[in-house]
Amino acid sequence: MKKEGQVRIPSGCAIAAVISRKGNKMSGELITNAMKPMHDRSNGLGGGFAGYGIYPEYKDFYAFHIFFNSRATRKDCEQLLKESFEIVQAEIIPTRKIPAITDEPLIWRYFVSPFKSVLKSLQIDEKELVARTVMMINTSVNGAYVFSSGKNMGTFKAVGFPEDVGVFYKLEKYEGYSWTAHGRYPTNTPGWWGGCHPFTLLDYSIVHNGEISSYDANRRAIEMFGYKCSLQTDTEVITYIMDYLIRRQNLTYKEAASIIAAPFWSTISSKDEKEKQLLTYLRTMFSDFLITGPFSIVLGFNGGLMALNDRLKLRSMVVGEKDDKVFIASEEAAIRTMEPDAENIYAPSGGEPVIVKVEEDI
């Protein structure tokens, strides 16, 4: 049987997210519990979380979370990292032995800082170096997989039900101002740790529920720009597209949303002249990145998150709020678990981005 990455595996899913507009910290336990009522939306073949603001003591360093098959692979990979980065801290990510999670790989994290000399010789900025390094390790170092690479944020994922994954990674010990979570329902795979969500590059993380019908059009388009889709998952390609649009093309989150979930032409024609011009421009010039088919995604980034549905709203996604917090989930039940008194619960329309940013830089 082919492994993930050698074959494309569609999957259904559950997603949840919470963010404090004021940047107040929440323990990872909150989001872990949110996944419990959505248990049946996963099938035990993948769960994961992304937390933002969780590494304040290392906030100036890129935090690489890496799965290794073996000690030898780890040594090789570390050697490779050291060519471009100073490793200021290397450690095993603490986990709990629980019966629900087995067969774990070696799970390490590194806090690193790129060498200025390398940046200068390659004539790129440090984010680009990090992105290239991640891509290089994931495609060419057999048995190593970087699953998190942002600053002051981290991804935690495993094969299992999401609520167990949270316990496994001791998420109650992490404090973040923003969390996203994912439970996976892949259709034909034994499940692989790297294939679980969130999928991340730099500080962009994506949790996604859906199966996009535009996959190969999007994949073949984004691969032109130096990205390599090694997993063949929707989440991977969406993350790369968002990275390309936002980091490399400097588009805003809203502009990027109007590319991947572009309004219908009939909607565009009903807008005022200026808006029409902008939407037509974005849709025409970046037409390869239109995503069709069902999806609900939460894109996490440093300082905020964006929730977005496909333009027909073929997947459930609701938003609620309470005080400084905004909640997003596939089902209202998940929101109620996090905050029984959540208010203003509503289902955003298809293609309508919900962008929440923390008020000050954290």
Next chain:
Amino acid sequence: MGIDYMYPEFEVVRNRERCINCRICEKECANGVHIFNEEKNCFAVDESKCVNCQRCVCFCPTHALKIVKSDCRLRENANWHESTVKEIFKQARSGGVLLSSMGNPNKLPVYWDKILINASQVTNPPIDPLREPMETRVFLGMKSHKIKRKENGEIDCTVPPLLELSMPVMFAAMSYGSISYNAHESLARAAEKLGIYYNTGEGGLHEDFYCYGENTIVQVASGRFGVHNDYLKAGAAVEIKMGQGAKPGIGGHLPGTKIVGDVSKTRMIPEGSDAISPAPHHDIYSIEDLRQLVYSIKEATNYQKPVMVKVAAVHNIAAIASGIARSGADIIVIDGFRGGTGAAPTRIRDNVGIPIELALAAVDQRLRDEGIRNRVSLVASGSIRSAADVVKAIALGADACYVATAALIAMGCHLCRNCQSGTCNWGIATQKPELTKRLDPDTGSERLINLMTAWKNEIKEIMGGMGINSIEALRGNRLMLRGIGLNENELRILGIAHAGE
């Protein structure tokens, strides 16, 4: 009589009980197959002139006629086919190059027929085009990713010149001269109604049709017939024709008998002179020369119009297309070896070039490998026969398709493949007034609109089945295709998996 005598290829079968001697068949056949003998009050027949265009069959009010393949055959030989032998007889007699029309009819693989399309089941819902929006609008031209912001932070929304199509199909180049005034009018009017484009071909643009300029692509071919400043400015885009799928490596040939009246005026050449366009453009002997012509045209049209470059699908097409993409062209048209023609040397038509499916797949992949696919749009051409072919072409990587033969068939063509004779009984590939009047532009354009509307609906159905509600999400989406009965090389070049994988 003698060595060269060939028993006619077709026999006219007249049902005497049904025939009422109305003589319509006689009137309809410009080839003079049916001859009424008034003395005997019955028909004689000269089957040697019959091309099986079905005109008499279609217009016989009592259904008394049918055309059948003659069973007078040479002795069977799997190596020396009858057609081969007969062609030798013809050449031994005449010493001439054999001429043919329309696309390569030989038994060579049609890859479209070996590609199957996907549909959604369970994990992803199909979308119902009767109930949900389904978008087929396409923009052709350069797609620049360079975001420029104004001082206030707003994006500068200036776009490069683009063609906007309501659906990813256009009418391919067929010159005025090779086809009739009425055929051109039908195409122009249909293109305008449909929100797509038709192409003048290399014969210039009749002054009556300048009013359809917004839906016209004007062609500049090696003969430069009918090319002048107003002509370049009249169209929505300018197409440089470097080659044609039916006859890669050679120029065009319109016999002097078709260069009459307005055709001569439009082409800007004397009446009765053969219009022979040279094999190369004599100002383009290399890729850098092409760049100069592309930019000359852009200068002449104030950078307001996309420039297209049409090439025949030949062995090294991927590298050629890459060169064209870097030469400033906005749109590349690739014409496969099954593409039609009004006249081409038979040997060239039947033996030169490669299938559009393989060429398209190779070019799309090559441009992506080089990271320049968004710099140009790709138009696939050369025997796109149905909405399914269109969908497969888009999924392989085309932005749009050109159709010509399908459009001719919609206007009445029965594919008898004798366009070069100039006696098209359907009034399409002829300049004889008594024949051209048979094609009424009202009917012609209506039938073209019907055909394209039907295809558009079919494209929407197929897209909806795949869960795709906009055509751009289909473009290059090869995961939606599977091969059937293809070998590994073919699958690799097409970039698709085999059915069942």
